[in-house]
Every structure is written in C-alpha cells, then in structure tokens.
Amino acid sequence: MSSARERVFANLHAAMQRGGFKVPETGTPLPLTLSRQERIDRLKTLMENMHTEVYVVKADDWLNVLKELLRQRSLNGLVYGPGTPLAAALEPSWENDLPPLIPYNEEIEQFKDRLFAIDAGITTTRGGIAETGALILWPDAREPRLLSLVPAVHIALLQADTIYNTFAEAMNSERWQEGMPTNALLISGPSKTADIELVLTFGVHGPKELIVLIVD
Amino acid sequence: MPDRPDKAYFFGTCLIDLCYPQAGLAGIELLQREGINVIFPQGQSCCGQPAFNSGFPAEARAVARQQLKCFSKDYPIVVPSGSCAGMLKHHYPELFVGEPEAEEARRFADRVYELTEFLVKVLDIHLEDRGKPIKVTWHSSCHALREMGVVEHSKALVRQLRNVELIELQKEHECCGFGGTFAIKLPEISAAMVGDKVADVRQTGAELLLAGDCGCLLNISGAMEYQNIPIPAKHIAEFILERVND
Amino acid sequence: MTEQALVDFRANFAKALNDKQLRRNLTKAMDSLRLKRKAVFADKEALERLRSVGNAIRRRSLSKLPELLEKLEKKCTENGIQVHWAETKAEANQVFLDIIRRHQASRVIKGKSMVSEETHLNHFLEEQGVEVLETDLGEYIIQLDHETPSHIIVPAIHKNRDQIAHLFHEKIPDTPYTEVIEELNAIARKTLRQKFFAGEIGVSGVNFAVAETGTLCLVENEGNGRMCTTVPPVHIAIMGLEKVVEKLEDVPPLLRLLTGSATGQMITTYFNMITSPRKPGEKDGPREVHLVILDNGRSNILADPELRQTLQCIRCGACLNHCPVYTRLGGHAYGYVYPGPIGSILTPQLEGLQNAGTMAFASTLCGACAEVCPVKIPLTDILRLLRNKSYDTQDSPTAVEGHGYKKNVSEDLAWKGWTAMNTHPAFNTLSTRMLGLIGVHLPRVGPLKGWTSVRTAPKFAKKSLHQLAKERGLSDE
CATH class of the missing domain: 3.40.50.11810 (Rossmann fold)
Structure with a gap:
C-alpha cells in the first residue's frame, strides 16, 4: 500500500488536471501612512482600549517609571531575560524595596516550578504596529517565550522608533521572509476571553495585566 | 442617468399575476403617468427562479428561454420585484453559459431594471403626496x-x-x-x-x-x-x- | 463514508427551534457579533479592497496547492518541524497516537482546532486511554458537558452563564456556585493552569501555514494556545491541507480579515507564529514540533472549478453569525462538525450528499453569508450547485458523492408540469384562471400544510395581471 503522502499528492495532482483556475491579481489593502507621533498615539489608544496600561516615557526616565509602577503593586518577583540591554539596565540599579529580580537562566524543565510562581515578567520588544495596536516580539535564547505568557503581569519596553504603520510594513522592511525565528509574536493586550455570553473578561490563561512603556 | 425611453416592457412576475395583480397594474400606471408606453407581452410567465433555486436548472432554463423570446426588442424591462429582477439580471447570463442564447441572455440582462430603480434612476420621478399622514x-x-x-x-x-x-x-x-x-x-x-x-x-x-x-x-x-x-x-x-x- | 448514524435534520431543527433558552442565547450573541464586525469594518471601501486581496490570495494558494504543500513540507523539515500526511481521519488520529505512545505520554492539552473536531480526535484518544483536555474556555465548557462545538469560533455560545455556573459547580471539584462571569473565568484559569503546567503533549490547529518560510500561524485571545504550543515538550499541530498560503506577506491581510470577520477585533490578543522547535540555547518551547496535514476529501473538492471555492474558507464564522437559519438553530441541529452556511457547502462534499445534502437546502439563499465572506466565497451559488447535484444522476469526473440521491418521480413530474405551464402561454392562461376560480379555497394539504401552520393560505386573484393588462389594452409587442 502506498503512503498517505503519495495518495494525498496523487489526489491533488488529479484535481489540478481539471484546470479552470482563475487567479486575480493580488492587490494591496488601503495604505496607512501616519507620522511618528500619530503612530505612537494610535498604538497607545488601541492598546489602552484593550485594557493595556501604556506610558510614553523619556529614554532617561523609563527605569524610574518602571520602578514606580512596581512599587504600586505588591509583586513577589520580576522575571527577566539575562544578557539583554534591558537586563544591563535593570541589574545594576535594582533596589531593595522592589520585587526581587529573577533571571530566567535555566531551561523550562528546571525553571518551570519557579516561573509559574512569579507574579511579573519583563521583556523587550522588536517593534510595534500602529494600525491594529500590537507589540512585536521575537523571543530568543536570552528572552524566552514564556516570559511574556506565564507571569500574571507582563511589562514590555517598546522603542517609539520601532513602531510601524502596519504589520505588512514591519514584515517587509525587516525582510522577515529571509529568516523567521523559532517564534514570532504579536501581542495586543492582556489575555482575554468572551467565551461566556460574549462578555469580555481579561486575564484568562495568560497575563492579567499588560504594561507597555513606550520609550520616546 | 440613462436616456429616458419612450417604451418599456413590463415583466409582471408570476406571483403578481396570480395573487397581486393590483400591484402590477399600479406599477404599469406609475410608468404610464411618466409618459412611458408600457408593453406587456402576453406570452410572459415566470422568471424561472423557483426551479433555478430548487435543483432544476434545465427546467429553469426552459422557462427563461420563453422570457427571452417575449422580451426580445431593445426596450428596458421593468420588474416590480427585486427578486425576479435579480434572477433576470444576474442569473440569466450564467444559466445560458455555453447555450446558443448566451449572448442574447447577456443583452437581455443589461436591460433589466427593478421598478423603483427605474422610477428613480431612469425617470427621475417626483411624487406629490396627496394622502393623509x-x-x-x-x-x-x-x-x-x-x-x-x-x-x-x-x-x-x-x-x-x-x-x-x-x-x-x-x-x-x-x-x-x-x-x-x-x-x-x-x-x-x-x-x-x-x-x-x-x-x-x-x-x-x-x-x-x-x-x-x-x-x-x-x-x-x-x-x-x-x-x-x-x-x-x-x-x-x-x-x-x-x-x-x- | 460517514461514520455517524444518519442525521435526522427535521427532528433536530424542530428541537432547536422549540428550545426557547437556546433561541434567546443565540439571538443575543449573534446580534452582538454582527454589530462588532460592522464597527471594525466601518470603512466600506477599505473592506471591499481587503476582501478582494483576501480572495486573490486564497485563489492563488489553491491554484498551486500541490506545489505549496511540497514547499511547506520542505521548509518545515529544514526548520526541524516533522511533517506527517493523512488521507483520512483515521490516519490523522493514528499519527497522534503514535507520537503520544512514543513519548509514553498520557496527558494531552489542546488548543482550539476545528480539524481535530472533524477527525473526532478527543474521542479516539480517550478510547486509547489518553487524557485529552480542551483548554480554550469555550471548548473546556462544552467538553465538561460532553458536547461538541455549536459554533466554529465561539463553541459554547449556545450556553448562558447560569448553565455554565451549574456545570462548573457540578463538574469541577470544590467549586462554589457562581453566575459572575469574571469568577467563572477565574475558576477555569485556576483549574487549567495546573494542566498547562503538567501537560506532556500540546495540540493545536493552524490558521495559516506559510509555504515560503515553513511557519505555522495561530490566532487566539486567551493565551491557552501559546501555553499548549510552548510549555509541553511536544507540540502537534493539525491542519486541513487547504490552509497553506504562499508567502509571508499573504498573512497580514488574511489576519485582518479573519479577526475582523470573526469577532469584530482589529487583531486578537496573540498572533503566534511558529517556525521551529526549541533551538540549541533556547530555554523553552517544545523540543519536538509535528505538523499533521489532513486531506479527508479536500483534494476531491479541489477538482471542481466552482466547488473548489469552498476551500478558500479561513474559518472566521461570519457566515454563521449572519445566517438567519444558523442564528435560529445553532450549530448542534446541523448534526455535523461544521454548521451554518460554510458547513452547508462543506459537509455535503465531505460526507456525501446522501448523508448531508439536506444542509444545502437549509437556506433561503438570502445571500447574507456571501455578502460578508471575507474571501468572497459565493456561498449561495455553491448551495444552488449542490442542490442541482442532489438531483443530477449523471456521473462526471468531479461528481460529488451521493449526487442524484434526491431524484424522484413526483418532484420530476411537478417541475415538468410547472415548466409546461410557464412555457405555453395558453396553458398558463388556463391555469391562472383556474386558480383564480379556486380563489381562497385551496385545499390545505400536502406542501401547503407547512405554509398554513403559521400563515393564512395565499389568495388567488379573480383576474390575473395578464387579463387586466389585456383589458386595459396594453400593447403586446
């Protein structure tokens, strides 16, 4: 008996023989071209509509804003990815009255117990999308995937200069097709569901809170 | 706006014929009041939609052919029903693909107007209301x-x-x-x-x-x-x- | 061949229509979903342009389907994703079982996947002693109640909060009764967190698979999909073979169309693009990623130039939300996995007209589905075509299984009579006159019985429009 693969392709090729495929030209969606400020504003508004806390902060001030936000909450820890510029900024300046900084420095098999018990995680982002309001993340060896998912609070740092008009623009100008990472993510808010009577509720399986610091 | 014609066909539809002839007459009179010479081919019957939507395309085509015959001259065809008009305008061309009447069906379709569409778009009608609130x-x-x-x-x-x-x-x-x-x-x-x-x-x-x-x-x-x-x-x-x- | 007993559509329909609670739950939910879609696509011009783009992308994908699937397989394999092919549901299920057995695993956590509903994966694995847990909140709710999804996007939409409150209280140990939706969500979060933590195999569907890069794209709001595809050491994704798209740049327009059409969202909370298993040095993510590509009749659908448009579908569910029939019945009444307009064109082709052909007739052909379809599937045209095939006994290379099942002498005769009446003017005149004489005294039997159960019988006019036109001296050119 032939393999499933052979049978499926035999079926497919037989179907293709029937012909009659009409393929219209693939046009483009209406373009969106916003100024830098408009991109920041739009992303902020749209993400706030989805219950994200968004702060536009100065490059020399984001760390203070972050610390202030952490002090307002009672959190048992902040997990981060060591070895990033973000880590380099956090580690030397951490203070005792802040939730302890916990590096994600082991594989999940060893780190799972701790990770599932930490209240907050912080990540960098690769960029943002103004059109729909979303963060772009490419988790990697230094900043693992679960940092932005398991802790109940996710804090993300976004450079204002990396906010694109659209997802397509981000993808095309960074030539994603030439090399996709293990995991690329768009995140537009804290985890949510409307599966019961379509009532929108935030914080189902992923983070209950998403805090974005846009560094302008 | 298309040119205002002197003559127009009226396609009465089978339901109007059977149950609502007064509605058909009213449509005819509204056209006549606007100076249109209304032609009512007596050979007309049904647009064919009942069969077309029920799995009987050959029967629909046979009935459609009868309408093509009755409305053959180059006058607009006014229909007091959006549904029948949709059948004549959008489905006749597909019903006759590969048939000898394909071109005829396309030209026929181009002449089809729903009644209110015709009154507004072609005749630019202005109504003087004499009724009570x-x-x-x-x-x-x-x-x-x-x-x-x-x-x-x-x-x-x-x-x-x-x-x-x-x-x-x-x-x-x-x-x-x-x-x-x-x-x-x-x-x-x-x-x-x-x-x-x-x-x-x-x-x-x-x-x-x-x-x-x-x-x-x-x-x-x-x-x-x-x-x-x-x-x-x-x-x-x-x-x-x-x-x-x- | 279908593996389930013949569906008694008429009995199902009557039962659903008489369920007042179901009608209320559905009406409220569907009204809301339609409004949300309308709001997110407020700019008509932009929407039409986007729909044209979506249509072109999907048609292009289908026009080179074998080539794209080979490319997808090649890229995935290069990236370390193991690709498996399944011609049938049983083959797909066996692939899952083999992987699970190889890992000696017994705890499967699952994100939402309609294809896995199509293959009845949960039922199969449970029979083999594997625990399968649905983690999407809606899927979790219906799994607790041993139900199937009633909607392809919001699977538990037929239930209201009271019903869910009772269910949680009864089925989840130590759960107090609450009708507060936030509390119900919190209960699910707490219960499922432990399951994510302990899951050995994660299962997901695929919204789009990109041939160019070998990337699997997943759309979700809850985070359970990311959990299932990141926490366990093994991830198995399953997709219908039509889900492939050619290029990465095809994804953004389809994503906008999908989330906007489905739930009126500009974008979902998460868009998760997976291109490989955990690489050396990476600290999390599955060590193995498998992709199961299922045919199950799809390649046959591809053969017919009209019917193949069915495969353009991106499973947004907008046609369900806008269908006046679906919104009154809900999904369960259809008896098959895919309900509503898309289900009514897809299911008869997958399961055979003789089994599911009734679905193609469960529509007024009002066109609401085709009007909102984000990839412009001409649903009404395809419904009509399937109706034709239901009576068409002629064999052809692209015939749908069960074609001609409906052919019968009495209907043939009725339509022959109708044709004769409408092609012979004299006969037409005679019959309209006769009906005019009958007037309001129609016998209330046969087909008219259904009509008159909620309406008065049609009244035939004494004089037809033909007669009146003649009397008025209208020209008969």
Missing part, C-alpha cells in the same frame, strides 16, 4: 438588497411622500424566511423567521408594511393575518399610486 415600515427583500442593490431607491421614493413617516425595522437586512420553496420544504425554520419578522414589524408601531417583493409580502402578511395582527401589507407600487392619486 401615516406611519409605515419597509421590508427589504434579500435580492433587492444584495443582488440588485436597489433598496435605497425604494426608500427614497417613500421619503418623497411628505405625509408618510418611514420607521425602519430593527433587522431590515434579515430575510423574512420566504425563500421560495424553502418555506414549503423546511416550514419550521421558515415559520421561526417570519415570526421574528412579524414581531419586528409590530415593534415599529407602523400602520402599514411596505415591500417591493410579493414573495415576502405573501409570507409576512400571511403570518400577520394568521396571528390577527391588524397591520396591512402592500406592494410599494400600489401604495405610491394611491398616495399620488388621492
């Missing part, structure tokens, strides 16, 4: 809405009547459940749909229901009558003619 509501047939895209013309005519207040349905864009043979093949679902439509008509507080399609009228007014709801229903042509003649 009345509240009405309007039901859009699905094919007038989606195939013909003429509902705004119909409602524009109603709005020209200064003593008529048009109160829109909450779910104007939802099907009434007629669907031709659907109402007979799956009567329970059809009943649920028309039940909701009647409730929507009632909540408007309108004294009269207007529609441009007699299938919907038959369905909704039949259900209202069955429930003893004293809201009459009328084809828009009949209503307009009454208002301008009073």
Whole structure:
C-alpha cells in the first residue's frame, strides 16, 4: 500500500488536471501612512482600549517609571531575560524595596516550578504596529517565550522608533521572509476571553495585566 | 442617468399575476403617468427562479428561454420585484453559459431594471403626496438588497411622500424566511423567521408594511393575518399610486 | 463514508427551534457579533479592497496547492518541524497516537482546532486511554458537558452563564456556585493552569501555514494556545491541507480579515507564529514540533472549478453569525462538525450528499453569508450547485458523492408540469384562471400544510395581471 503522502499528492495532482483556475491579481489593502507621533498615539489608544496600561516615557526616565509602577503593586518577583540591554539596565540599579529580580537562566524543565510562581515578567520588544495596536516580539535564547505568557503581569519596553504603520510594513522592511525565528509574536493586550455570553473578561490563561512603556 | 425611453416592457412576475395583480397594474400606471408606453407581452410567465433555486436548472432554463423570446426588442424591462429582477439580471447570463442564447441572455440582462430603480434612476420621478399622514415600515427583500442593490431607491421614493413617516425595522437586512420553496420544504425554520419578522414589524408601531417583493409580502402578511395582527401589507407600487392619486 | 448514524435534520431543527433558552442565547450573541464586525469594518471601501486581496490570495494558494504543500513540507523539515500526511481521519488520529505512545505520554492539552473536531480526535484518544483536555474556555465548557462545538469560533455560545455556573459547580471539584462571569473565568484559569503546567503533549490547529518560510500561524485571545504550543515538550499541530498560503506577506491581510470577520477585533490578543522547535540555547518551547496535514476529501473538492471555492474558507464564522437559519438553530441541529452556511457547502462534499445534502437546502439563499465572506466565497451559488447535484444522476469526473440521491418521480413530474405551464402561454392562461376560480379555497394539504401552520393560505386573484393588462389594452409587442 502506498503512503498517505503519495495518495494525498496523487489526489491533488488529479484535481489540478481539471484546470479552470482563475487567479486575480493580488492587490494591496488601503495604505496607512501616519507620522511618528500619530503612530505612537494610535498604538497607545488601541492598546489602552484593550485594557493595556501604556506610558510614553523619556529614554532617561523609563527605569524610574518602571520602578514606580512596581512599587504600586505588591509583586513577589520580576522575571527577566539575562544578557539583554534591558537586563544591563535593570541589574545594576535594582533596589531593595522592589520585587526581587529573577533571571530566567535555566531551561523550562528546571525553571518551570519557579516561573509559574512569579507574579511579573519583563521583556523587550522588536517593534510595534500602529494600525491594529500590537507589540512585536521575537523571543530568543536570552528572552524566552514564556516570559511574556506565564507571569500574571507582563511589562514590555517598546522603542517609539520601532513602531510601524502596519504589520505588512514591519514584515517587509525587516525582510522577515529571509529568516523567521523559532517564534514570532504579536501581542495586543492582556489575555482575554468572551467565551461566556460574549462578555469580555481579561486575564484568562495568560497575563492579567499588560504594561507597555513606550520609550520616546 | 440613462436616456429616458419612450417604451418599456413590463415583466409582471408570476406571483403578481396570480395573487397581486393590483400591484402590477399600479406599477404599469406609475410608468404610464411618466409618459412611458408600457408593453406587456402576453406570452410572459415566470422568471424561472423557483426551479433555478430548487435543483432544476434545465427546467429553469426552459422557462427563461420563453422570457427571452417575449422580451426580445431593445426596450428596458421593468420588474416590480427585486427578486425576479435579480434572477433576470444576474442569473440569466450564467444559466445560458455555453447555450446558443448566451449572448442574447447577456443583452437581455443589461436591460433589466427593478421598478423603483427605474422610477428613480431612469425617470427621475417626483411624487406629490396627496394622502393623509401615516406611519409605515419597509421590508427589504434579500435580492433587492444584495443582488440588485436597489433598496435605497425604494426608500427614497417613500421619503418623497411628505405625509408618510418611514420607521425602519430593527433587522431590515434579515430575510423574512420566504425563500421560495424553502418555506414549503423546511416550514419550521421558515415559520421561526417570519415570526421574528412579524414581531419586528409590530415593534415599529407602523400602520402599514411596505415591500417591493410579493414573495415576502405573501409570507409576512400571511403570518400577520394568521396571528390577527391588524397591520396591512402592500406592494410599494400600489401604495405610491394611491398616495399620488388621492 | 460517514461514520455517524444518519442525521435526522427535521427532528433536530424542530428541537432547536422549540428550545426557547437556546433561541434567546443565540439571538443575543449573534446580534452582538454582527454589530462588532460592522464597527471594525466601518470603512466600506477599505473592506471591499481587503476582501478582494483576501480572495486573490486564497485563489492563488489553491491554484498551486500541490506545489505549496511540497514547499511547506520542505521548509518545515529544514526548520526541524516533522511533517506527517493523512488521507483520512483515521490516519490523522493514528499519527497522534503514535507520537503520544512514543513519548509514553498520557496527558494531552489542546488548543482550539476545528480539524481535530472533524477527525473526532478527543474521542479516539480517550478510547486509547489518553487524557485529552480542551483548554480554550469555550471548548473546556462544552467538553465538561460532553458536547461538541455549536459554533466554529465561539463553541459554547449556545450556553448562558447560569448553565455554565451549574456545570462548573457540578463538574469541577470544590467549586462554589457562581453566575459572575469574571469568577467563572477565574475558576477555569485556576483549574487549567495546573494542566498547562503538567501537560506532556500540546495540540493545536493552524490558521495559516506559510509555504515560503515553513511557519505555522495561530490566532487566539486567551493565551491557552501559546501555553499548549510552548510549555509541553511536544507540540502537534493539525491542519486541513487547504490552509497553506504562499508567502509571508499573504498573512497580514488574511489576519485582518479573519479577526475582523470573526469577532469584530482589529487583531486578537496573540498572533503566534511558529517556525521551529526549541533551538540549541533556547530555554523553552517544545523540543519536538509535528505538523499533521489532513486531506479527508479536500483534494476531491479541489477538482471542481466552482466547488473548489469552498476551500478558500479561513474559518472566521461570519457566515454563521449572519445566517438567519444558523442564528435560529445553532450549530448542534446541523448534526455535523461544521454548521451554518460554510458547513452547508462543506459537509455535503465531505460526507456525501446522501448523508448531508439536506444542509444545502437549509437556506433561503438570502445571500447574507456571501455578502460578508471575507474571501468572497459565493456561498449561495455553491448551495444552488449542490442542490442541482442532489438531483443530477449523471456521473462526471468531479461528481460529488451521493449526487442524484434526491431524484424522484413526483418532484420530476411537478417541475415538468410547472415548466409546461410557464412555457405555453395558453396553458398558463388556463391555469391562472383556474386558480383564480379556486380563489381562497385551496385545499390545505400536502406542501401547503407547512405554509398554513403559521400563515393564512395565499389568495388567488379573480383576474390575473395578464387579463387586466389585456383589458386595459396594453400593447403586446
């Protein structure tokens, strides 16, 4: 008996023989071209509509804003990815009255117990999308995937200069097709569901809170 | 705006022929008042949609062929039904693909107008309302809405009547459940749909229901009558003619 | 061949229509979903342009389907994703079982996947002693109640909060009764967190698979999909073979169309693009990623130039939300996995007209589905075509299984009579006159019985329009 693969392709090729495929030209969606400020504003508004806390902060001030936000909450820890510029900024300046900084420095098999018990995680982002309001993340060896998912609070740092008009623009100008990472993510808010009577509720399986610091 | 023709064909539709001839006559009179010489081919019958939608395309084609024969001259074809007009305009060309009449069906389709569309777009009609103040509501047939895209013309005519207040349905864009043979093949679902439509008509507080399609009228007014709801229903042509003649 | 007993559509329909609670739950939910879609696509011109783009992308994908699937397989394999092919549901299920057995695993956590519903994966694995847990909140709710999804996007939409409150209280140990939706969500979060933590195999569907890069794209709001595809050491994704798209740049327009059409969202909370298993040095993510590509009749659908448009579908569910029939019945009444307009064109082709052909007739052809379809599938045309095939006994290379099942002498005769009446003017005149004489005294039997159960019978006019036109001296050119 032939393999499933052979049978499926035999079926497919037989179907293709029937012909009659009409393929219209693939046009483009209406373009969106916003100024830098408009991109920041739009992303902020749209993400706030989805219950994200968004702060536009100065490059020399984001760390203070972050610390202030952490002090307002009672959190048992902040997990981060060591070895990033973000880590380099956090580690030397951490203070005792802040939730302890916990590096994600082991594989999940060893780190799972701790990770599932930490209240907050912080990540960098690769960029943002103004059109729909979303963060772009490419988790990697230094900043693992679960940092932005398991802790109940996710804090993300976004450079204002990396906010694109659209997802397509981000993808095309960074030539994603030439090399996709293990995991690329768009995140537009804290985890949510409307599966019961379509009532929108935030914080189902992923983070209950998403805090974005846009560094302008 | 297309040129104003001297002559126009009138395609009466089978339902009007059988159950609502007054609506057909009203449509004819509205055209005549505008100076149109209305031609009514006596050989005409049905657009063929019942068979076309029920799995019998050959039978639909045979009946369609009869209409192609009866409306062969180069006059516009005016139809007092969005659904039948949609059949003639959009489905005749596909029904005759690969048939000797393919080109004829395409040219035929180009000449088809729904009645209110013709009155507004081609004749630029202006209505003088002589009737008493009345509240009405309007039901859009699905094919007038989606195939013909003429509902705004119909409602524009109603709005020209200064003593008529048009109160829109909450779910104007939802099907009434007629669907031709659907109402007979799956009567329970059809009943649920028309039940909701009647409730929507009632909540408007309108004294009269207007529609441009007699299938919907038959369905909704039949259900209202069955429930003893004293809201009459009328084809828009009949209503307009009454208002301008009073 | 279908593996389930013949569906009694008429009995199902009657039952659903008489369930007042179901009608209320559905009406409220569907009204809301339609409004949300309308709001997010407020700019008509932009929407039409986007729909044209979506249509072109999907048609292009289908026009080179074998080539794209080979490319997808090649890229995935290069990236370390193991690709498996399944011609049938049983083959797909066996692939899952083999992987699970190889890992000696017994705890499967699952994200939402309609294809896995199509293959009845949960039922199969449970029979083999594997625990399968649905983690999407809606799927979790219906799994607790041993139900199937009633909607392809919001699977538990037929239930209201009271019903869910009772269910949680009864089925989840130590759960107090609450009708507060936030509290119900919190209960699910707490219960499922432990399951994510302990899951050995994660299962997901695929919204789009990109041939160019070998990337699997997943759309979700809850985060359970990311959990299932990141926490366990093994991830198995399953997709219908039509889900492939050619290029990465095809994804953004389809994503906008999908989320906007489905739930009126500009974008979902998460868009998760997976291109490989955990790489050396990476600290999390599955060590193995498998992709199961299922045919199950799809390649046959591809053969017919009209019917193949069915495969353009991106499973947004907008046609369900806008269908006046679906919104009154809900999904369960259809008896098959895919309900509503898309189900009514897809299911008869997958399961055979003789089994599911009734679905093609459960529509008024009002066109609401085709009007909102984000990839412009001409649903009404395809419904009509399937109706034709239901009576068409002629064999052809692209015939749908069960074609001609509906052919019968009495209907043939009725339509022959109708044709004769409408093609012979004299006969037409005679019959309209006769009906005019009958007037309001129609016998209320046969087909008219259904009509008159909620309506008065049609009244035939004494004089037809033909007669009146003649009397008025209208020209008969």
